[in-house]
Amino acid sequence: MKTGLFLIIGLIVLTSICDTISQICLKTTINSLGEFSSRHLINVLRFILKLILKPKAWLALVFSTLSLIIWLLVLSKADLNFAFSVDSMHYIFIALGSSLLLKEKVGGIRWMGTFSIVVGIILVTIS
């Protein structure tokens, strides 16, 4: 039972990491494309076309699919509430990844907000 629990937590960590990698791949690709005005739909479509021609965007899709498969595996074994509360740690992975790899400025207030959300999600799933 104990090993089963550790396995499930391990899988949830893995699905969170996969999702974080996917988001960071997507964000770096988008950053490399530069700015555009989203007021016109034609610009948005042109931007999406440029985006899907980048191999890294497809890498994001691969990791996102991997994350989904592991998540479905977790859900087939674990309680939904438990899975969701452990999964809330992926907000911390995203903040860490954004600050270390994307060089986004994650200051004290943003960290506080992120932690507040994590606490809130854990409370919402156990209540």
Place this chain on the structure above:
Amino acid sequence: MLEYNSNQAIYKFKIMSKKKITLTILLFLIFSDILETFTQFCFKKSALTGSEFDIASFSQIATFLHSAITSPFLWIGLLSTISTFVIWSTILSKIDLSVAVPIASFSYILVPLTSIIFLHEKVALLRWVAIGFILVGVILVSLTSEEKKEPA
């Protein structure tokens, strides 16, 4: 003097348009969340159209896949996935990833809030506390956000 005034006006306009973008982004994030839930619903629905099948039997798997592919829910689900991707990518081109992802957690309180407001459900104190934590978190994170300006 005139130049100073016009500069000030441009500055004010920039602040105003910045606020407007924040609200638009929030609305799009919520919309993208709802769309994602809808996607899951469609995929589940398309998987349910087939009858129970034995995973060891190829012919039964083929029948299941055939009924899933011919189900309109699968195609609506795919369309909705693509729309979510387009909206999410556009949002990411405007704001930091460490802002977009936390703000998307707004969906966690959207469902409880709608059931409170529209269904008049009784909500336990702990859930109110949880909603408060998420709300405070989303507000704190959005306060630190600086969107990229729209190029002309």
